[in-house]
Amino acid sequence: METDSNGPPKNTMTETLFVVFLRMVAISCFWFGMQYWALLVGYSGGGGARFDMLDPAWRAACVSLAVVFPIAALGLWLVVSWGPVIWACAALVQVLMYTVWRDIFGNNLTVPIMHAVILCVYALFRIALFLERREKAGRVSSGLP
Template sequence: MENDSPTVPKRTLTEILYVVFLRLVAVTSLWFGLQYWGMLVGYSLDGQGRFDLLTVPWQVAAPTLAVVFPVAALGLWLAVSWGPVLWALAAIVQFLMYETWSEIFGTNTFVLLFHGLVAALYVLFRIAFWLDDRRRAGQVTTHLP
């Protein structure tokens, strides 16, 4: 049964793809968060990443990311404005860890490439929304004689 109610907004293809994109990033953010929790409680890395065995920089970074990534995942899944903000915060922290302070945290090229790809796709979606808004604004204008 088709719903033609005027109260239900029609979504554009861009909006639908954007929500799908956010949910895929949400799943990966949850995965990142679970990896950090697994490390901190000794489940992964043969117990070598337990919180009490980590160096101080890791004791600061790992619990922070273990909390921020799952919360960002929730915001991304719900497609609310704070989801991408928290994801960006976590991505910046990981960029600083693996690029700026690589002598402390090591390197992780995959994570950096992944975050770069997600950021680029996010910017492309924002540009697409801007272009859609401009197109709609152009259709609404009236021509006065």
Template sequence: MVADSAKGPRSSLTETLFVLFLRLVALGSLWFALQYWAMLTGVSFNGQGRFDLLPPAWKAAYTALAVLFPVAAVGLWLLVSWGPVIWLIAAATEIAMHEAYPSIFGIDRLLVFMHAAIAIVFVLFRLALFIQRRRQARTVRTDSP
């Protein structure tokens, strides 16, 4: 049987790896979201991180991150353009918490390094995809002599 519609071009290895990367970051974001929600509801840390027991700065930061990370996870998993943007806002918030206000939130170099590494890998993937699409646009021209 003949397919009803023509098949589109196959995804390149770079595109496939980029989708896999975004999905892994989505799973990580979901993990962070679950950790924040468990802490805020008193499930983890023996209830010591419950929302009503936190100082005001922690309440604001943790509540924002408990909302931003699941939204980012959904956006990254669905491969929509706003997913990485929301993830970047959440990651920048965590970096600012631990780098700009270490006296309030403590120092977490591993978390900061992880967010920076993910952002660098994302930029490198986008650059590789840009170069790849530019080369394809040059070679697949029907109006060239």
């Protein structure tokens, strides 16, 4: 972040877009979490998929993801370092659910593809931020503004 002697730090366009991206992912994580909670308490699915009616595998997955996704959403929204880590854990569980254990959880390729796209965009942002900071450090060490 660049600072100006007369004001708060100035973010670059890449940093601003990265924060917007993380907050969009946070909203989707919150949505996923609320969907799992709605399923567990019987609000969605006509009450046919309440916690007490689920198979043990679905119970474990739904309860875990109902807790982990809102925590990931908070971390992503606040742009703290643990947010993407918690998201990655939740995403990995969902990807495993719908690819490796599809005979138990069903075949839903939309979710793994969505997580893969988010991971790729996240990686591109991190690379862009790294290159931007490296270029800025090179300018500072050479005495350029």
